[in-house]
Amino acid sequence: MDQDAWTGFPALMDNNVQPSAVAHLDGGLWLHHTITADADYRDVLTLLVPCACGLGYVPSLLEDERDLLELLAELRATGGRGVHSADNGGPYCDSIPAT
Numbered sequence: 001m002d003q004d005a006w007t008g009f010p011a012l013m014d015n016n017v018q019p020s021a022v023a024h025l026d027g028g029l030w031l032h033h034t035i036t037a038d039a040d041y042r043d044v045l046t047l048l049v050p051c052a053c054g055l056g057y058v059p060s061l062l063e064d065e066r067d068l069l070e071l072l073a074e075l076r077a078t079g080g081r082g083v084h085s086a087d088n089g090g091p092y093c094d095s096i097p098a099t
């Protein structure tokens, strides 16, 4: 990925968000990169997928780049939209409203 695609953010105004960077991917996807708040300071990648309902984004935590590729392959089947899954307790778009 092009390094220029990343946009850095200082720690965000709301709830304990660590300094982070986001990259805008094709199809309205966002890749969010930050570090864990615990002592390990591991890298954390989260893919934000526009929800099928159009009201927000569905976050998916990525273990590594292979996770990302698998997720992108799955999204191809749904037209690049996350599935609105509030009913089953899974991650859903309300946690990240579209702005």
Ligand SMILES: [Zn+2]
Binding pocket: 051, 052, 053, 054, 055, 056, 083, 084, 085, 092, 093, 094
């Ligand atoms: Zn939704």
